[in-house]
Amino acid sequence: MAEAASRGSGDNVTVQGVPERKRKPLTPDQLAVSRRQFLNRAWTATFVTFLGFFGMSSLSFLWPKLTGGFGTTITAGDAKEIMKQIGPDGGFKPLFNPEGRFWLTYYDGTGDSPVYVAVNATEVKMQALYRKCVHLGCSVPHCSKSGLFECPCHGSKYRLHGEYFGGPAPRGLDRFPVTIEGGQVVVDTGTVEVGPPRGTDTWGEFAEPKGDYCVPT
Ligand code: FES
Numbered sequence: 001m002a003e004a005a006s007r008g009s010g011d012n013v014t015v016q017g018v019p020e021r022k023r024k025p026l027t028p029d030q031l032a033v034s035r036r037q038f039l040n041r042a043w044t045a046t047f048v049t050f051l052g053f054f055g056m057s058s059l060s061f062l063w064p065k066l067t068g069g070f071g072t073t074i075t076a077g078d079a080k081e082i083m084k085q086i087g088p089d090g091g092f093k094p095l096f097n098p099e100g101r102f103w104l105t106y107y108d109g110t111g112d113s114p115v116y117v118a119v120n121a122t123e124v125k126m127q128a129l130y131r132k133c134v135h136l137g138c139s140v141p142h143c144s145k146s147g148l149f150e151c152p153c154h155g156s157k158y159r160l161h162g163e164y165f166g167g168p169a170p171r172g173l174d175r176f177p178v179t180i181e182g183g184q185v186v187v188d189t190g191t192v193e194v195g196p197p198r199g200t201d202t203w204g205e206f207a208e209p210k211g212d213y214c215v216p217t
Helices: 002-009 028-062 079-086 114-118
Strands: 073-078 095-097 102-106 126-130 164-166 178-181 184-188
Touching: 073 079, 073 095, 079 095, 079 102, 079 126, 079 184, 102 184, 126 178
Parallel strands: none
Antiparallel strands: 073 184, 095 102, 102 126, 178 184
16 A cells, blocks of 8 residues: 555655665765865875885885995806916916906915915915005005005005005905805905904015016105
8 A cells, every 4th residue: 555655656666665765966065075085095195106116216226235246245257267367377467356346366375364264365275355455445456567566545565465565554455255166266245354464474475576666665
């Protein structure tokens, strides 16, 4: 009866006789609010995304580079080839490694100083000398005439094996541990061993200069 009455009055009805809910259209004010909400959310999302990218790129810039380069373990090359150049057959010519900022030099001394043990020099018969002068940090080249490393800044001089020879430097050149792995020379430039103190003299053959200096005293 009630269902029939409702149908007669023109209302929409369900089978159970419950009126359907009609959705009211939004007023212009409500529309404006929802547009503003949408824009606010879009801006917030864009800003957060930007901050995320900015943060990640800043971190990657500040994070130390650990894959290759100075401060990491560097493979310097074939041990036999290197030995041919820096050893007696090659005239004891040191080999510079720009990536690791070190000089590879032959060593056949007594190793009578803790630093030689630390860098494994007597074992592998070579060492990796940090090119940075221990006086004030200039790059130290090798002088083929004298056979010494001679600093162009204030004239400090170091023997072929990096021991102190003369000038204002407080000690011998600092150095890095060297190992031979799979026939390759491997240098750990992340570990700096402080050079031997003044007065250290472990290899008579290169205790004195072989000729004229490159940097006058
Ligand atoms: S920086 Fe090398 S002697 Fe001063």
